[in-house]
Amino acid sequence: MKVFKIASIPGDGIGPEVLEQGIRVLERVAELEGGFSFSFTHFPWGCEYYLKHNKMMDEDGMAQLAQHDAIYLGAVGFPGVPDHISLWGLLLKIRKGFDQYVNLRPVQLLKGAPCPLKDVGTEDIDMLVIRENSEGEYAGAGDRLFQGQPNEVVLQTGVFSRKGTERIIRYAYEVARKEGKTLSSISKANALNYSMVFWDEIFQEVGKEYPDITTYSYLVDAASMFFVKDPKRFQIVVTSNLFGDILTDLGAAIAGGMGLAAGANINPEGKYPSMFEPIHGSAPDIAGQNKSNPLAAIWSASQMLDHLGYPQWGRKVLAAIEALMVEGAVLTPDMGGNGTTYEVGSEIIKLLEKM
Ligand code: NAD
Ligand code: IPM
Ligand code: MN
16 A cells, blocks of 8 residues: 655644644545555644754754655744744745745635625636746845945845746646646736846747647736736736735635635655645634634645645545535634634545545
């Protein structure tokens, strides 16, 4: 029997409570399927670990993670440790170190999900945002000179390499072709006169290899407006690291909330493990109350099942999430219910057992 080795990093705040539910679901899926199982290794890394050890992960943490088939992460960041320390020491270190340059973030309105938009149905919000995940505005390039002085200067440089830009755009064209969908590139070449002019050129250049794909090009400000006013115009979306970060929180808001938004950090070459996580943060405002919504973590578990070669189970988990929301009996407070995090996990398992 195939045993998948999964590195679990519950992390901070609500991370552990939502991840626990995703793990319960994965374990039940494996039992129901019978042909594979999971072996989880739990890593206690995060802000508490930092306060004890002055580092976010073990010295040889990346080498330990590399031994696994996939990584399942809760959330990172908590008051008491500066965010740029905690995130660069763990989440971003993994995304970059394992060259997980594709960030797949579905913005899909499932049946039963709360939607704040008027006259919008499930068929109107069904996109996949493909976010560049390794460089761009989050390359970490910059400097801070004359700190605290009147002549202080701060640089935060966007880094767009030909290799990095081409590979994410080509990946998006391939997905559009495979799924028979349109592809929208979101950039900002009117103001970002180097990086985004380059991005748009590469989008055109790579597009010559894909004459069968219908493409659109949007400025990010207008695209944000259309996400709200007319989301159905977007199918496959490709965009830079920063724009993808912002647009997918907006996407979450129109498609059920932060408690439902999932993301997969993929190293397409399979040289390193890929990482699956909810896109929300550690939500310190509700941490430890057993009322966080675990559906985003469970949706990212479904992405993990797709990635490991069991898309039929990925679809079933998604169908269970949908059934739970349609049923409406067990929901966390962010979705208007009074269920607990754990109860939502149990209900998903019950629904899976009935499928
Ligand atoms: P956040 O996503 O943690 O929370 C934003 C709002 O959404 C909060 O009101 C929160 O209660 C709510 N929310 C988020 N997830 C929820 C869930 N599953 N169920 C119910 N409600 C949920 O964003 P933030 O407050 O800006 O950031 C908090 C911390 O998390 C910061 O340290 C930040 O850097 C970090 N962060 C980490 C990640 C990650 O690990 N992937 C992502 C985003 C933010
Ligand atoms: C996300 C998060 C991270 C990002 C932060 C915490 C570094 O907001 O995954 O969306 O910007 O990528
Ligand atoms: Mn984000």
